[in-house]
Amino acid sequence: MIKTKYDVIGVMSGTSLDGIDLAYISFIKNDNWNFKIIHAKTISYPEHWVKKLKHLTGFSQSELSKIDKDYTNYLAQIINQFIQKHQITSIDAVCSHGHTALHQPQNGITKQIGNLPQLATLVKQTVVCDFRVQDVEFGGQGAPLVPIGDKLLFNKYDWCLNLGGFANISAEINNNRIAFDICPVNIVLNKYVENLGLNYDDKGNIAKSGKLNIQLLNKLNSLSFYSQIPPKSLGLEWVEQKIFPLINSCNINTEDILHTFIKHIAFQITNIINQTEKTSVLTTGGGVFNVFLIDEIQKLTDNQIVIPSNKIIEFKEALIFGFLGVLKLRGETNCLKSVTGALKDHSSGKIFSFNTSK
Template sequence: MIKDEYNVIGVMSGTSLDGIDIALINFKLNNSWSFKIIEAETIGYDEQWLRKLIDLVTYSDEVLSKLDIEYTLYLSDVISAFIKKNNISNIDAVCSHGHTALHRPENKLTYQIGNLPILAQKIKQTVICDFRVQDVELGGQGAPLVPIGDELLFQDYDYCVNLGGFANVSTKINGIRIAFDICPVNIVLNKYVSKFGIAYDDKGALAKEGTLNNDLLKKLNNLQFYKQNYPKSLGLEWVNATMLPIIDACSLPVKDVLRTVVEHIAIQITQITNKTECDSVLVTGGGVYNLFLMSRIKALSENSIKIPSTQIIEFKEALIFGFLGVLKLRDENNCLASVTGAIKDHTSGKLYLG
């Protein structure tokens, strides 16, 4: 329905596996879009779900299909609990990303679990989901999808960088929005810090204690992906096949791995943002809390690094997937060909009625 105000729930689960981000957002259109995050929380995965999700790329089609149903039902419970807890009514739609199981756009394949029609039936709400598939069918990368939100909700910033499982960037060049994945972040850092029996490196303290290994740093910075032109995107498969073997072959102490990967991340990000003189680089995502990583990014940056409110740091992706759903309801383009490489701008996502 075309109107000037919407209440939606945005739901996002990223590759860093820190949980399901869920947010109730109000969007208003008055010449330009504005938003307010009304309620938001992250539902952490228990050990059982972490074990299932961390190995998704290794599963057979049959196992993945069964897990898709199981995860969709789990997601319906999480969303229903959020709605009940916050006494939410009058929702235009629940807009859910699902959780990426496979992402191989070069093979016309992207698969997010949790996007089955049963989700709408269980939560008794209109659901908009599966935002990536159509873009891949149209020759795009199916990622990143957040830049339409950067374009319409965060236009005051020259660059928008998100530090999640992967770092991605969005900016305008000659008036055209472009975006792409930069490099792995938490998906690699969390893997190695797990050897200490912890989920993440709090404030980057362990990485800070490590010694920079220049040989590994050079090998990582020379990876072919960084020489490719955009549009381009990364997935867990690439990390497992390309990056981890290089790191493991060096047989370094874990703290040295963390220190070197942090430097690699900071170099790759600032190589992008330093290309043009600008006023501000907005940085969001869980990686912002890695204070050592942020210190290295700031040290190498030639531009002003801006960190927004905690709400936006933690829930920007849930916010924007909510916004993608609003654009879908309005039958307006929510996926930009200039970003993904698809043959045209388009309105992506599947709509299921509850």
């Protein structure tokens, strides 16, 4: 049934592995869509899940199938705890991204674990999930999916930039929404700061203390992905094949790696946003808290870098996956061919009802 108000839980797990983001949101449709984030929480992964999720590309199909079931059970526990803690009673759907295990759209492959039908049974709610697969079947990249939310919920900004495991961006160009992945961010920074026994570089202070390695910077900026025309997207496989070997071959200390990679990120981002002048750039994701990175971006652009409230910074992707679920429930477009390169706009995702799931 088409309604004007939806109460949903958006669930997101990103490649930076900082945890599972959950947001309880009300969406209201009048002339335009409006939303309110009522409750939101990030649940950090226990160490054994971090280790598994880091190495998903190395498991066999049978191993990955077992991990998928275990992760779905774990996700259900987290969602149920969130519902109980906040005593949430009105839920139209739980809208979950899952966690990306494989992403090779050029080979027609994308897989997110945690999207099994049993999730609906375990949380006793309607579940909308598995948003990427259909787009890849239609010849698209299966990513990024957030731009429909940028278009309908955050359209007062010229650019919407997210700094998570990867940097991705979207904008309205010639009445078409365009969006793509720019470069890796936390998926690389967090890996190398582990050498120092840390999970992340607080405010980018360690990176700031390092020195620029111009040879590494030039090699990074010369990677062929950066000269490709969108639509295009990145995955862990690409980072493992292209980025890590290149960095490791330079044999430099961790501080200099972090410093140089921040310079690389800032260069690639401003190379995009400087194509338009005097524009506003809504900037979200965990990378916003890396003060050194934000400073380096601002040094290279005259455009306005807009930092929103912490709720939007941290939970924008969970919010938008909740919105993707709402659009799916309404049978409306939630995936744009102008963004992913698919054959057509479409309403992507699977709907599982807890009373019919097996």
